[in-house]
Amino acid sequence: MDQDILVRNNVKVKGQGRQSIIFSPGFGCDQTVWKSVADAFSKDYQVILFDYVGSGHSDLRAYDSKKYSSLHGYAQDVLDICSALDLKETVFVGHSVGSMIGVLASLRHPEYFSHLVMIGPSPCYLNDPPHYFGGFQKEELLGLIDMMEKNYIGWANMFAQTVTNNPERPEVKLQLEERFCSTDPIIARQFAEAAFFADNRDDLKKVTVPSLILQCSNDIIAPAAVGEYVHQEIPASILKIMEATGHCPHMSHPEETIRLIHQYLEEASTAGSLVVRGVTI
Template sequence: MTVVLRNNVKVIDSGHRTIMMAHGFGCDQNMWRFLTPFFSSDHRIVLFDYVGSGKSDPSSFTIERYRHLDGYAQDVIEVCEALDLRDLLFIGHSVSAMIGLIAAIRAPALFGQLVMVCPSPSFLNDPPDYMGGFEHEDLEELLALMDRNYIGWAHHLASAVIGTGNDETLMAELSGSFCSTDPLLAKTFARATFFADCRKFLPETAHPTLILQSENDSLAPLSVGSYMQATMPGSRLEVVPAHGHCLHMTHATEIAGLIRSFSGQHSGLRAL
C-alpha cells in the first residue's frame, strides 16, 4: 500500500507554497475545514490522517511503532517524501505540534516554518520549573476512564478540548470523532500524547516557529506557552483571547491572520 493511501492524503493544489496541516489526537483532517479556505486560493495544502485516525489504513497500525510520538513523526516524514515536499509550512494542532517538531529535527530540509496550534511539550507538572497542567494520576485516571466508559470518556474530553462558550455542535463532532476511533488505537495514541515529554526537543528548534495559544485552555495553561517561547530559539508566541484547545476550529479567522503575517515575514507572502 502506498503512503498516500495509508495516510488518506488529500492535496488542494492552488499555489506554489505548500502548507501541511496535521491533526491532533482523536481528530482527523476534516477538522481543518475551517482554516483551509483562508489559504486554498494561493497555497498547495496537504492534509492527511495519522495511521490509526480518520480514514487511514488501520491494518498499518502496530503498537511498536505508534506507542511513541516518533512513529507519528515518521508518518509526517513519509508523506512529505511521497509527495516530494520541501521547505513547507507545517501547521500542527496540539500533539501534532510536537510531532512536527520531532519530524523537523529529523528531516530539516522538508520544513521551512512551524506553526503550533495549542501545543504542549508535556502535559505533566514538573515543579518548580514546569507546570503542564496535570498530575500523573490525573492522566492515568483519564486513560482508565477509556476502559470503563469509552463514550463517557469521549464526551468528557471533547467538552474540555472545545472549551466553554463555543459552538456545542463542535463538541458533539469531536466526541463523535473520538468514539469512531478503534479503542485500542485511540488508547495507544492517547498514552503517547499525554505522557510524552518533548521539552528536550525545544532548544533544538532550527526553524522559525509560531506558537498560538488560547488564553483559556484547560489542557495547556498560559505558563506552557511562556515556557516554550523562552526555550525555543526563533519562536514567537501569540496568545489568542479565546476558550478551548481548538483555535483552528473556533477562531479560524483570527489565527489565519496571524499565520499569514508570520509566514509572510519569512517568505514574502502578503498578510490578510
C-alpha cells in the same frame, strides 16, 4: 511505495500555490477538523491534509502498536508523506500533539520545513515542580486513561467538553465527541498514552526551523505557562496570545487562526526570512 504511503495516511492535496502547507491534526482527530482553515490557504498554497494511521479514512491495516507507541512513529509518517510528495521548505501547521509531532519530524529532516506553526502545543502535560507546570498531575492522566478503558463513550463526552472549554460553541464539542467516538478505543488509548506521557522538553531547544506559537486563552489542556515555556525554549520562535478560548481555535475561531497564520507567513516573506535556521541575519 509512495502511493502506499498516500493511501495509508489518506493524503489529500489541493490548491494552486508553489509553496506547500501541511496540516497535522491533534489527538483523536482527522483531517476534517482543518476544513475552514485549510480552505483559506488553497489559493496561495498547495494544501496537504492527512489522517494519522488509526483515524479518519487511513488504512487501519497499517496500524502497528509498537510503532505508534511513541510520537516518533507518527513523526515518521509525516516524513514519509513529505518524501512521497517530494516536499521541501513546507509550512507545517500542527494542533496540540500534532505540534510536537512536527517538532520531532523537523529535528530529523529540517530541510522539509520552512516554518512550524504550533497551535496549543505542549511538550509535556505533566507538572514537574518547581520549574515546569504542564497542567496535570500523573494521577489525573492515569485516571483519564482508565476511564477510556472502562467507559469510552463517557470519556469522549467528558474530554470533548474539557478540550473545547467553550460553552458558547456547543457544536464544536459535539464535532470533537463524534471524532473521538469514530476511533477504535484501543488505538485511541494507545495514542493518548503516547501523547500525554511524552516529554519533549529537551527537544525544543534543538529546533532550528522558525516557529509561530499560537496560545489560546483559558486553555485547560495547554495552559498559558506552557505556551510561554515553548516560546522560551525554541530559539527562533514568536508567541501570539489568541482571543480564542479553549484548545481548538481552528474549529471554534477559524477566522482568527487564519489571520494570525497568514500574518506570520506574510511578515516572514516580506522580511525575506529574517530568521533562518534559528539565526538572525
